[in-house]
Amino acid sequence: MRILTPSSTLRDWDVNDVMSLLNHADNPRIAASMRDAFPSPYTRDDAKRFIRMATSGSPNLFLAIDLDGEAVGGIGIHPLEDVYHGSAEIGYWLSESCWGQGIVTDAIRSLVPVAFEEFEIVRLQAGIFSNNPASMRVLEKCGFRKEAVHKNAITKHGILLDEVMYVHFG
Numbered sequence: 001m002r003i004l005t006p007s008s009t010l011r012d013w014d015v016n017d018v019m020s021l022l023n024h025a026d027n028p029r030i031a032a033s034m035r036d037a038f039p040s041p042y043t044r045d046d047a048k049r050f051i052r053m054a055t056s057g058s059p060n061l062f063l064a065i066d067l068d069g070e071a072v073g074g075i076g077i078h079p080l081e082d083v084y085h086g087s088a089e090i091g092y093w094l095s096e097s098c099w100g101q102g103i104v105t106d107a108i109r110s111l112v113p114v115a116f117e118e119f120e121i122v123r124l125q126a127g128i129f130s131n132n133p134a135s136m137r138v139l140e141k142c143g144f145r146k147e148a149v150h151k152n153a154i155t156k157h158g159i160l161l162d163e164v165m166y167v168h169f170g
């Protein structure tokens with residue numbers, strides 16, 4: 001898949017992206033806002049494992065955020081299962097060197113309609129850690145609505161946080 005946004009290209013991950021992941025994903029300030037599956041430190045083995053998973057035809061959609069041929073971030077759609085199969089989660093991260101330029105806002109705006117086309121979903125959601133106002137702002141700019149606050153739902157690095165649930169209905 002290849003999606004052109006105003007500021008980047010969203011494209012499939014490739015085995016040649018290992019070095020980009022080491023350069024951009026190995027950052028505790030990124031990992032602090034992600035689920036624990038996003039490692040810190042981010043090693044070569046982690047990068048290889050992620051790219052294997054992202055290119056192995058899983059039900060999830062994993063795309064690289066590509067700037068001038070370099071993968072500087074990731075964005076994904078993760079369909080939920082069982083009685084939640086009408087819902088999917090959206091997740092994303094971007095190299096700190098690129099923050100504040102509207103890149104993830106453009107990426108989400110471009111990916112949302114594709115998510116509703118590609119997956120049989122009626123709901124796209126993101127659970128944001130309560131200490132991540134930038135991510136909440138991005139979702140608001142992209143038409144997501146704040147739906148709920150799940151008190152103490154997150155424990156990250158031993159600290160209890162609320163989860164702020166944002167939702168888009170397509």
Ligand SMILES: CC(C)(COP(=O)(O)OP(=O)(O)OC[C@H]1O[C@@H](n2cnc3c(N)ncnc32)[C@H](O)[C@@H]1OP(=O)(O)O)[C@@H](O)C(=O)NCCC(=O)NCCS
Pocket residue numbers: 029030031033034092093094095098099100101102103104105106126127128129132133134135137138
């Ligand atoms: C959150 C993240 C994805 C944002 O990406 P980005 O491309 O820098 O975002 P954008 O430039 O599109 O928009 C950022 C917005 O947040 C705002 N913002 C930044 N820091 C903020 C803060 N501390 N408080 C409030 N708003 C803030 C910016 O001003 C901007 O809004 P504006 O256009 O109205 O001025 C990026 O910082 C990141 O990867 N962070 C670490 C990983 C992460 O949080 N992933 C999401 C997990 S849910």
